[in-house]
Amino acid sequence: MLPEPDAARAPPPAVRVSPELLPAVVVLACAVLLIAATKLFNPGSSFVDQLNAVLVTSIFLVVASFGQGLTILLGGIDLSIGVVVGLAAIMVSTLTNGSNAAIAWVVPATLGVAAFIGFVNGLGVAFARVPPFIMTLASGISFYGVGLGFTSGLAQRPVAPGLVSLMGARVFGVPIPVLLLLGFAVIATIFQNGTSVGRKLYALGSSPGAARVLGLPTAALNILVYTLSGLCAGISGILLAGYSSAATINIGDPLLLPTIAAVVIGGARVVGGRGIYLGTFAGALFLSALETVITVLNLSQGVRNVIEGVIIVGALLLQSERWRRGRR
Amino acid sequence: MSAALSRLRRASPAGGAIVAVVIYFALYAIYASSEASATSVFGFTNLFNNTVVLAIASAGLTLVVLAGELDLSAIGVIAIANVVMATTSVGALGWFGALILVLLIGAAVGLLNGWLVATLQLQSLAVTIGTMIACEGAALLILTAPGGEVNEVIVSGLTGDVFGVVPVALVVIACVLLVWLVLARTRLGIAIYAVGTDATAARLSGINADRTKLLSFVLAGVAYAFAGFMLSCQTGSGDPRASDTFLLFMYASVAIGGTSLMGGRGGVFGTLFGAGILAVMQKMLFALGAASFYTSIFSGIIMLVAIFIGNASSVLSQLKRRKPA
Numbered sequence: 001m002l003p004e005p006d007a008a009r010a011p012p013p014a015v016r017v018s019p020e021l022l023p024a025v026v027v028l029a030c031a032v033l034l035i036a037a038t039k040l041f042n043p044g045s046s047f048v049d050q051l052n053a054v055l056v057t058s059i060f061l062v063v064a065s066f067g068q069g070l071t072i073l074l075g076g077i078d079l080s081i082g083v084v085v086g087l088a089a090i091m092v093s094t095l096t097n098g099s100n101a102a103i104a105w106v107v108p109a110t111l112g113v114a115a116f117i118g119f120v121n122g123l124g125v126a127f128a129r130v131p132p133f134i135m136t137l138a139s140g141i142s143f144y145g146v147g148l149g150f151t152s153g154l155a156q157r158p159v160a161p162g163l164v165s166l167m168g169a170r171v172f173g174v175p176i177p178v179l180l181l182l183g184f185a186v187i188a189t190i191f192q193n194g195t196s197v198g199r200k201l202y203a204l205g206s207s208p209g210a211a212r213v214l215g216l217p218t219a220a221l222n223i224l225v226y227t228l229s230g231l232c233a234g235i236s237g238i239l240l241a242g243y244s245s246a247a248t249i250n251i252g253d254p255l256l257l258p259t260i261a262a263v264v265i266g267g268a269r270v271v272g273g274r275g276i277y278l279g280t281f282a283g284a285l286f287l288s289a290l291e292t293v294i295t296v297l298n299l300s301q302g303v304r305n306v307i308e309g310v311i312i313v314g315a316l317l318l319q320s321e322r323w324r325r326g327r328r
Numbered sequence: 329m330s331a332a333l334s335r336l337r338r339a340s341p342a343g344g345a346i347v348a349v350v351i352y353f354a355l356y357a358i359y360a361s362s363e364a365s366a367t368s369v370f371g372f373t374n375l376f377n378n379t380v381v382l383a384i385a386s387a388g389l390t391l392v393v394l395a396g397e398l399d400l401s402a403i404g405v406i407a408i409a410n411v412v413m414a415t416t417s418v419g420a421l422g423w424f425g426a427l428i429l430v431l432l433i434g435a436a437v438g439l440l441n442g443w444l445v446a447t448l449q450l451q452s453l454a455v456t457i458g459t460m461i462a463c464e465g466a467a468l469l470i471l472t473a474p475g476g477e478v479n480e481v482i483v484s485g486l487t488g489d490v491f492g493v494v495p496v497a498l499v500v501i502a503c504v505l506l507v508w509l510v511l512a513r514t515r516l517g518i519a520i521y522a523v524g525t526d527a528t529a530a531r532l533s534g535i536n537a538d539r540t541k542l543l544s545f546v547l548a549g550v551a552y553a554f555a556g557f558m559l560s561c562q563t564g565s566g567d568p569r570a571s572d573t574f575l576l577f578m579y580a581s582v583a584i585g586g587t588s589l590m591g592g593r594g595g596v597f598g599t600l601f602g603a604g605i606l607a608v609m610q611k612m613l614f615a616l617g618a619a620s621f622y623t624s625i626f627s628g629i630i631m632l633v634a635i636f637i638g639n640a641s642s643v644l645s646q647l648k649r650r651k652p653a
Contacts, residue, residue, distance in 0.1 A: 077453075079576070124632070128636070129639070130632065130635055130636075131588075131589055131590065131635075133579070133583075133589045134583045134589065134631060134632075134635055135632075137576060137579055137580065137583070137628075137631065138580075138583075138627075138628040138629070138631040138632045138635075139628060140576070140628070141576060141580065141624050141625075141627045141628040141631070142624065142625045142627070142628030142629060143628075144624050145621045145622060145623065145624025145625035145626075145627075145628070146621075146625060148620075148621035148624060149619065149621040149622070149625075152619065152621060257400065257457045257460075258457075260453060260454060260457060261454055261457050261458070264451055264453070264454035265454070269451065270451050270453050270454070300468070300469070300472065301465070301468050301472075302465045302466065302467070302468030302469035302470075302472065302568075303465065303469065304465065305461050305462065305464050305465025305466075305468060306462050306465035306466060306469070307465075308461050308462075308465070309458045309459060309460070309461035309462025309463070309464075309465060310458070310462055311458075312454075312455075312457060312458035312461065313444065313450075313455055313458035313459065313462070316444075316450050316451070316454055316455050316458065317444075317448065317450065319450075320448060320449055320450050
């Protein structure tokens with residue numbers, strides 16, 4: 001059971017569907033419907049092809065949203081994700097420079113740098129008591145400057161072909177990114193909703209004061225979460241570099257706000273302590289599917305943005321209605 | 329109301345805002361000592377032109393943040409205001425008619441945000457992402473590619489100086505500050521602080537918390553639109569993507585200015601200096617001959633420094649307050 005402040009006060013309803021599971025499943029269903037709907041506009045394509053296309057392009061958001069979800073679970077936020085994705089992507093392309101031999105050390109080094117940025121965020125939040133919003137915003141802006149300094153004047157370099165082919169290859173007809181995506185989702189779910197560390201995070205998120213009294217290592221948990229968020233953004237950046245076979249330092253910027261939207265659409269509250277990973281996963285998949293479907297519609301960028309914005313607001317609206325009914 | 333009165337005192341510049349003022353003048357001193365034109369009227373005008381758009385937009389954001397919510401829709405509203413100015417200010421509407429139209433649009437978007445957040449209880453951080461994307465789409469529908477033309481009267485009139493002495497942009501910033509100083513002393517201003525500090529307590533003491541939040545979003549929307557108007561005066565044309573990079577720097581201005589992102593503490597006075605710091609820092613680094621990427625690195629570091637000093641000074645003032653009791 002997840003610790004829930006409301007459950008203590010209100011008597012439990014007779015049949016108790018976890019209030020966290022329901023929105024996650026509904027959003028997931030909406031995402032699948034969206035993917036199926038593309039067939040209406042593009043009759044030539046099969047459902048499996050569409051599904052694969054959406055899943056492959058959703059992996060960046062799904063991976064990065066896991067970290068964002070963890071920080072939001074603690075009542076924090078990570079605004080450095082866009083920058084870390086961009087830095088990881090540019091690092092992979094600059095350092096491998098089109099050679100497969102370099103992958104063996106470049107990928108670990110990139111992940112190390114990404115995790116280090118997250119670690120710095122964690123230190124600032126846990127020990128210096130800087131509000132997460134400001135800490136991650138400031139570190140994001142600063143590290144962006146560092147990245148700009150390192151890459152200014154360099155010509156764009158190609159990503160190692162090994163990474164590029166990884167994002168395009170198939171095993172038994174299933175694209176490798178889809179397998180990576182599913183594997184990641186399973187590990188993330190187990191971590192957030194199946195381990196004692198995960199339970200401690202919920203405890204810390206729903207009541208930091210009580211968690212401290214219980215003797216939970218609050219500083220260590222904060223640092224862990226922000227480090228993981230940096231690491232996830234790093235993974236996302238490496239995959240993104242492989243997928244686009246080239247990288248710019250701004251490549252991750254469009255991912256930042258969708259990570260927040262994905263977490264909240266999945267049923268989390270930004271004050272912390274609520275939401276499950278399946279919800280975040282569903283939210284990320286939903287947003288990616290929406291993006292793909294809207295692209296298929298062959299509309300102007302302006303109309304696409306308006307539709308996307310309205311649907312995000314609509315998804316949140318459904319959430320809140322359900323949330324209120326759940327509390328009644 | 330005594331609690332509300334003590335909150336009123338917080339509206340006057342203190343704590344974090346003082347830190348921002350000190351940092352601002354320190355950076356300005358370094359800038360002025362290495363760049364001769366910094367102290368000329370031309371230098372002033374240039375500096376304040378670089379400050380004014382961010383300052384006005386961040387001032388609007390401050391109201392929402394003080395009320396305990398977050399708003400990401402600003403760049404969408406600025407984009408709409410910019411393209412509307414670029415398409416209508418030359419025609420029959422005239423620049424003043426276009427300005428009124430733009431402010432109304434800003435108020436409408438603010439009203440929508442406020443309704444979604446205050447009335448429907450949606451989470452502001454997420455829902456304003458939606459309205460921001462939709463607004464950017466609307467801006468792209470009005471003007472698909474950079475272009476258009478802004479009325480020459482305001483392009484030259486609002487970027488120059490008054491009688492060759494005072495930059496117009498400085499006058500505009502001063503007007504924003506004046507509006508804020510009046511607002512902070514009205515019932516609404518006090519209610520914004522009360523709601524941001526503790527919405528439940530504010531409700532219990534008879535403040536309509538939902539209405540207060542709604543109005544703070546509306547005022548913020550108007551401020552974003554006005555920022556978009558000033559941006560149009562400076563660029564002289566429309567670009568639906570011109571405001572894309574503003575968002576994080578708006579939050580940086582608010583944070584550097586000593587406003588707590590949890591709501592209830594801070595004020596527009598500090599925010600204006602926060603925006604000023606970001607502008608003068610860019611000038612200073614350029615004058616010192618530093619590469620442009622140092623601007624980003626320093627922005628982040630200054631944010632953290634301002635927060636540290638702000639935190640330390642508020643802890644000190646709390647200790648002082650406790651002693652006589």
